[in-house]
C-alpha cells in the first residue's frame with residue numbers, strides 16, 4: 001500500500017511548512033490527484049486516518065481534488081480526455097499523444113491557524 005508512504009510524505013511537507021508559518025493547528029490539506037497518478041483517494045483517506053500525527057496535524061482534514069486526465073495528439077494536435085495511457089486519438093486514430101494533465105500529485109493548499 002504505497003498510499004501510506006505518500007501520506008507520510010504529504011504530512012511531512014505540510015508540517016514543515018506549518019512550522020515555518022508558526023501555525024498552531026492545520027485545519028485542512030488540499031491536494032490534487034490526477035486520474036492517472038495511480039493513487040487511490042479512498043486508500044489515501046484511510047492512510048491519513050491511520051497515520052499517527054503530531055498535535056499540529058491531528059485535526060487536519062484531507063480534501064482531495066481529482067484531476068481528469070487529458071491528452072494532446074502529437075499528429076493532429078487534437079485535445080481529448082483519456083482514461084489510460086494508451087489512448088487513441090478520436091480524430092486521427094493515432095496513438096502518439098502527450099498526456100499533459102492527470103498524472104499529478106501535489107499539495108494545493110493548507111489552511112492553518
Ligand SMILES: [Zn+2]
Pocket residue numbers: 073074075076077078089090091092093094
Ligand atoms: Zn490525432
